[in-house]
Amino acid sequence: MDNNGCLPCTRREGFPAGLRVLVVDDDPTWLKILEKMLKKCSYQVTTCCLATEALKKLRERKDAFDIVISDVNMPDMNGFKLLEHVGLEMDLPVIMMSVDGETSRVMKGVQHGACDYLLKPIRMKELRNIWQHVLRKRIHEGREFESLEGFDFEGIHHLMRNGQDQCCDDVSLFALEDCISSTRKRKDADNKHDEREFGDSSSTKKARVVWSVDLHQKFVQAVNQIGFDKVGPKKILDLMNVPWLTRENVASHLQKYRLYLSRLQKQRDQKKCSSSGIKNPDLNPKDPGSSSIKNSMNKQQNVVSIDGFRCPNNGLVQLHESDFTVSELNKTEQRRALATNNIIPDPNMTKVSQIVLNQTFSPLNSEGNIEVFDCTIPTQYTWNQVPKRKLQDDPKSQSIASMVSSPSAASSIASSAVDNIIPVQSKSLMVNDQSSVTSNPGLKTQEFDASLIPELEFYQQNLLWGGEAAFSPLEEDLNFFLLQSECYNDMNFGMHNIDTSDYYYDPGLIADVPNHLLYDSADYSVVDQSLFIA
Amino acid sequence: MDVLQLQRKLREHQAAMLREGFLDDQFSQLQKLQDESSPDFVIEVVKMFFDDSEKLLNNMTRALGQVPVDFKQVDAHVHQYKGSSASVGAARVKNVCATFRNFCETQNLEGCVRCLQQLQNEYSLLKNNLQYLFRLQEEIQAAGGSIPTIE
Numbered sequence: 045m046d047n048n049g050c051l052p053c054t055r056r057e058g059f060p061a062g063l064r065v066l067v068v069d070d071d072p073t074w075l076k077i078l079e080k081m082l083k084k085c086s087y088q089v090t091t092c093c094l095a096t097e098a099l100k101k102l103r104e105r106k107d108a109f110d111i112v113i114s115d116v117n118m119p120d121m122n123g124f125k126l127l128e129h130v131g132l133e134m135d136l137p138v139i140m141m142s143v144d145g146e147t148s149r150v151m152k153g154v155q156h157g158a159c160d161y162l163l164k165p166i167r168m169k170e171l172r173n174i175w176q177h178v179l180r181k182r183i184h185e186g187r188e189f190e191s192l193e194g195f196d197f198e199g200i201h202h203l204m205r206n207g208q209d210q211c212c213d214d215v216s217l218f219a220l221e222d223c224i225s226s227t228r229k230r231k232d233a234d235n236k237h238d239e240r241e242f243g244d245s246s247s248t249k250k251a252r253v254v255w256s257v258d259l260h261q262k263f264v265q266a267v268n269q270i271g272f273d274k275v276g277p278k279k280i281l282d283l284m285n286v287p288w289l290t291r292e293n294v295a296s297h298l299q300k301y302r303l304y305l306s307r308l309q310k311q312r313d314q315k316k317c318s319s320s321g322i323k324n325p326d327l328n329p330k331d332p333g334s335s336s337i338k339n340s341m342n343k344q345q346n347v348v349s350i351d352g353f354r355c356p357n358n359g360l361v362q363l364h365e366s367d368f369t370v371s372e373l374n375k376t377e378q379r380r381a382l383a384t385n386n387i388i389p390d391p392n393m394t395k396v397s398q399i400v401l402n403q404t405f406s407p408l409n410s411e412g413n414i415e416v417f418d419c420t421i422p423t424q425y426t427w428n429q430v431p432k433r434k435l436q437d438d439p440k441s442q443s444i445a446s447m448v449s450s451p452s453a454a455s456s457i458a459s460s461a462v463d464n465i466i467p468v469q470s471k472s473l474m475v476n477d478q479s480s481v482t483s484n485p486g487l488k489t490q491e492f493d494a495s496l497i498p499e500l501e502f503y504q505q506n507l508l509w510g511g512e513a514a515f516s517p518l519e520e521d522l523n524f525f526l527l528q529s530e531c532y533n534d535m536n537f538g539m540h541n542i543d544t545s546d547y548y549y550d551p552g553l554i555a556d557v558p559n560h561l562l563y564d565s566a567d568y569s570v571v572d573q574s575l576f577i578a
Numbered sequence: 579m580d581v582l583q584l585q586r587k588l589r590e591h592q593a594a595m596l597r598e599g600f601l602d603d604q605f606s607q608l609q610k611l612q613d614e615s616s617p618d619f620v621i622e623v624v625k626m627f628f629d630d631s632e633k634l635l636n637n638m639t640r641a642l643g644q645v646p647v648d649f650k651q652v653d654a655h656v657h658q659y660k661g662s663s664a665s666v667g668a669a670r671v672k673n674v675c676a677t678f679r680n681f682c683e684t685q686n687l688e689g690c691v692r693c694l695q696q697l698q699n700e701y702s703l704l705k706n707n708l709q710y711l712f713r714l715q716e717e718i719q720a721a722g723g724s725i726p727t728i729e
Contacts, residue, residue: 070658071630071658071662071665072630073626073627073630073662074661076622076623076626077608077623077665080611080616080619081611117654117657142661143664143672164661164664165604165665165667167607168607509703
């Protein structure tokens with residue numbers, strides 16, 4: 045594996061190296077692994093095992109991190125909640141992760157604003173690409189730096205006329221313009237901020253309102269709700285319900301917005317935009333066939349008509365001012381769509397992207413995802429050496445340990461065939477009654493090679509299927525030991541003399557294994573001895 | 579037994595564990611992460627997993643022993659264990675966890691108990707096999723050889 049796991053940086057030396065990542069996971073094993081993996085990507089890693097601690101760190105220094113990766117299941121705080129907080133307060137990209145890949149969970153992540161949802165175990169290549177989320181977010185949000193006017197519409201149109209391939213809807217265009225202008229003005233920015241061209245707010249001269257995509261959308265929603273003709277800053281402010289926003293902020297933004305729209309109108313009148321409208325037809329909510337996500341989520345279904353755009357004529361934007369209300373889900377859908385048609389394409393379409401964009405989504409039915417098992421499975425093996433009694437009826441079972449050791453009636457043997465698991469058909473698993481020890485006399489009586497490594501032999505027969513402390517020469521072929529039917533008695537929980545011949549039979553896992561290696565309970569107990577000798 | 583033979587045994591054992599599903603690709607990933615700056619990475623991670631396992635299995639045992647059983651609590655432990663097992667690539671353990679969770683969902687006590695037993699089995703097997711693996715590695719290193727990596 046190459047040691048420098050970073051993609052070569054095209055714009056700045058080093059970037060994305062040094063990306064500051066905050067990892068939150070209550071599982072210390074995962075924390076350790078992720079830390080190692082991220083370090084291999086040359087990222088700067090901070091780990092946290094508590095969500096509350098993570099929030100504290102984030103709040104202490106708002107600029108300390110570029111991206112947050114968080115587990116979904118944590119004891120002190122739900123991962124989604126953390127996601128919300130981070131999104132609201134710090135506006136950092138957040139990646140969710142979980143071992144649970146159920147569609148409903150993934151969707152929840154998307155809805156709460158996660159920019160990605162990774163399934164554990166996580167691969168190096170997935171982590172290597174996380175910098176794209178950082179970049180993408182910053183482009184879309186268009187942070188202001190020295191730009192005095194804020195939104196530089198001229199700049200963006202200049203760029204677009206020059207053939208930039210930019211597909212933007214109104215919202216992102218707005219933000220994009222800002223970003224482009226500020227980056228242009230920052231071309232000669234000092235080299236200290238090499239790594240964080242788009243995101244270094246410490247270089248701002250004074251605190252400014254950042255008209256992020258979200259904020260702007262709220263703004264536009266409010267405008268549309270009021271009615272473009274009747275609109276006024278006070279009314280917009282009230283509707284937007286953003287506490288820290290002032291009337292002045294809104295007023296100046298409104299002014300710019302008006303100018304912008306009128307200019308667009310002029311352009312539209314002049315040229316004919318050949319935009320067929322929707323770059324991603326699936327996202328058009330007018331199409332009833334699409335977006336079953338929305339249907340099943342019962343969100344407010346005001347139409348998104350982001351008719352956006354791949355405008356070959358550069359710079360022409362078809363805008364439906366009146367229908368700009370966006371449901372929360374649509375917003376993230378947009379972002380997804382934007383993301384994929386962004387200047388910087390995201391090659392690693394994660395499951396999230398695929399779900400949202402491809403819309404091959406069945407209606408949410410959490411129950412559908414759960415496989416419920418029928419417990420009664422016919423088995424050849426009755427628990428004939430074990431008194432059949434229900435767990436609860438066993439007066440002797442005081443603790444679970446003894447419950448464990450007195451198996452329930454044979455009729456309720458655990459389910460089978462999910463995820464390669466077939467029930468234990470063991471006759472004598474964890475039973476106090478002694479089952480016959482089908483040890484292999486051959487193994488036992490063999491003299492062991494007085495090799496230099498006696499302890500190895502002890503382990504040798506504990507190979508794979510476990511066994512007693514039988515000794516055997518190390519030179520023996522491994523397969524020999526795989527077939528061991530030694531009783532396994534090295535258990536912590538009071539299980540004795542497990543007949544290893546009845547272990548798990550998984551056709552899926554062992555399809556390629558020659559027959560004699562199968563531990564198929566059906567024939568094994570009869571056959572094994574002979575196989576050994578042979 | 580010389581280094582070559584030990585190395586062969588190590589390779590075979592690793593291959594067997596992979597083949598039989600005790601370990602999956604994640605384990606290989608862990609081995610790839612090991613380097614000079616963390617030469618015992620895999621062993622450390624596996625040790626953490628062992629600690630976690632024992633703690634969680636205890637928790638599950640206790641939870642299932644309560645009257646009445648709080649299945650949500652049990653499920654929480656199992657889910658945690660599922661994540662933990664995924665970290666080292668303990669495929670069989672992970673699979674049992676999946677089944678276990680279903681039983682928790684349907685509040686099937688017997689199914690749960692059975693799964694717990696399976697988990698305990700699988701964990702013990704895995705532990706022994708891994709310990710054997712590490713012992714082989716140790717011996718190889720002591721004899722001056724290098725650890726063959728699995729592909």
